[in-house]
Amino acid sequence: MNIYFSGSIRGGRQDAKTYNQLIDELKKFGDVLTEHVGSSEISSEPTDREIHRQDMQWLKEANLLIGEVTTPSHGVGYEIGYAVAMGKPVFCLHQKKEEKALSAMLNGDPAIKCFEYAEIEEARAIIQNIFTNLQ
């Protein structure tokens, strides 16, 4: 099972620790192709062209995409739209925040399953359910 995990990088790293915790959970169910998204240090070595080429390759190889979408990110939105267009299953997790509603373009797409969580334990349980219910 190849898992493409999406999370904000240049959109803001305030949820990076959560990404890391989610990636640890996802690793129980398959190979996370984009483990660097949860890393405390993002390499600035590859060019943007190389990042895009590599990520598109991983997206092609992925069986599904799971995004943590609390922090809005152009890259995450792009990856999600691309994965939907490729017919891949897409799941989005976001933290409950009164001041910020999830984008209608994610929440309103019947092809995307969106889940709200408050605590990391809740997010772990959502991930476990996703893989239990995968056909």
Ligand SMILES: O=c1[nH]c(=O)n([C@H]2C[C@H](O)[C@@H](COP(=O)(O)O)O2)cc1CO
């Ligand atoms: O250095 C990078 N490496 C990388 O893999 N990405 C991909 C993976 C993330 O899910 C997504 C983050 O996009 P953004 O940087 O626009 O927040 O884009 C994005 C960047 C920087 O834009």
